[in-house]
Amino acid sequence: MSAGSGGAPAGSAPAGGRDRVLGAVRAAVRRDPAEAAVRRAEIEARIAAREVHVRPPVEGDLTARFAEKVALVASTFAPVKGVDRVSKAVADYLDEHGLGREIVVTTDPLVEQVRWSNEFAVARRAADPDDRVSVTGAFAGIAETGTLVFVSDRRTPTTLNFLPETHVAVLARDRLVPHLEDVWERLRDERADSPRTVNFITGPSRTGDIELQLEIGAHGPRRLHVLLVDV
């Protein structure tokens, strides 16, 4: 059998790695090569069908369920009545944690509508290592698990979701969906191309790697605050 052992110095990759691997896989699936075209049509049809398998029911009020799940994963949650109140809601949250008014924000349509009060110093760019607070627009929220979804594009850089210690997510109430699958449906409907990155984020960063003790704030944000905005 092939060895998975280490130690041997690396030479150059043998040519034909693709043919070797795919040839071995073709032999192993033991399907008639004459059927390949039919099988290919079958798998294309299966992918196109986007069949949903098993989903746990998400019943009742989506907002209540989402808020409950968000709290369970050590995030905080605040409903906001209108985009004109986001600036105040962010200021309140920053005060609560003794944080200043320097923020880096995304430029998606929702966050662009926010009129930041004069006390804020607002930057619109990807994250720098010294940034302390980001405010980013979420693509969706999932009531099933209290998960936020962010997609990368020129308005919503991914680093803002990871580098700052404090991450404030702004989610429009009409972007709250029951299940994971609903996010993909929306993405396919709303985006011509798939984004480089889709982040499903469920709470602040954590680790259990030291004596299996849960510790919040490993490499990503230590705090995740969700503003659910009526638009």
Next chain:
Amino acid sequence: MIPESHRFPDRAGLALADEGLRLALDRARQGFIGNRRKAVDALPEFPALREAARRIKDHTLSNLDLYLERFESQVTASGGQVHWAADAPAARARIIDICREAGARTVTKGKSMVGEEVALNEALEEAGLEVVETDLGEYIIQLADETPSHIVAPAIHKTREEIRDLFAKHHAPLGLGPPGLGNAELVARAREVLRRDFLRADVGITGANFLIAESGSTVIVTNEGNGDLSNTLPRVHIVIAGIEKVLPGYEDLCTVLRLLARSATGQEMSVYTTVSTGPRRSADLDGPEEFHVVLVDNGRSGMLGGEFREMLRCIRCGACLNHCPVYHAVGGHAYGWVYTGPMGSVLTPLIVGLDRAHHLPNACTLNGRCEQVCPMSIPLPSMLRKLRARGFERGLGTRTSRLGLAMWGFLARRPALYRPVAGAAMGVMGWLGRRRGAFRRVPLAGGWTAVRDLPAPEGETFQRAWRRRGSGGR
């Protein structure tokens, strides 16, 4: 790492005498089992999800050639590159080439079991690259120059005192004093030190929990966020993944995700599930300029074509380890390679060769809990039995154990002979042991009686007692 699985008996003996390890394993077992139980009990659909996931994976594996081709064409269409590696040396060489072509000096790594399998770090370091593991557990064992002892929690065997000492030693050159002993202080220190590495790395290497044929995407599932920083900050992103990781589409991914975190840590969702497709788009403000996926066979096509195909359903959740009494007694390092517990006892012989790992399938009580908790319904105990049979056929194992098995096999196939021989043996042993009630030594079973006494039988075989009860009881 060179497999040390042939030394399992010695290593297990050492592990059993290690009090610190005992404490760590107890803590792990309690935490993992209880958390999984709660999460599974809270989801009535869990059995239906399990069944759906098994069907998805079986379908994908029986069409793996086509799904891999489709995955490749989608990666290419989104601006990435796919590389194929038949074995571990090919995987190492390809990744070194990519790093060299990118002029890379520093690499940050997210946790990757297949990276451990092909011994990637050692090869990259020999090629002159600086490699930094960024998952906290992997970082700790990299500093200690050890292998993971658990596939989900690699440093589960380390105490906080040992971790503090490792940090003190390795961080001194950075001008940092010893950190405090608190959990928060240790985590904060690792965050501070590794942040510098993320920001200066040229290449980020991650594994993949899943590959999506629909879109050519790779998926990682983590809690710390280290994988995402490795994904996003360096200018080159390399994904290393086994060929079995592919799923047809996003809906299939959703189903398997509902099983993964619950089975691994008892979470409904891990904190970060990240789907990456190609390099950064032209207008994007961040993200890597290059996206490479290295698909590794290394024995997997052999499993696909033989009687161990179901092992390729494994999603590396660790539930079988957490529920295994043998793993709980000896810990991960006794297994002598990167995969441990029941899944490791199947995978290791299949990847490195049964002759180098024949003890592992025997280190099993066949209690069946691993199969009960496996979210992908992998029949681990029957696979371990098959590997035992293969080992016997190939003449592996000690002469005494082979002789004992051969004698027992000879008798067991001849019931007319078995009954009187067993009856006589039980009678004699019952008589011999009537005073002490136990034996200190038994021929051919010296290993067993070295650490415990064998209770003396009552003088009657089970079969005879059963017959007597059956006829007399009604």
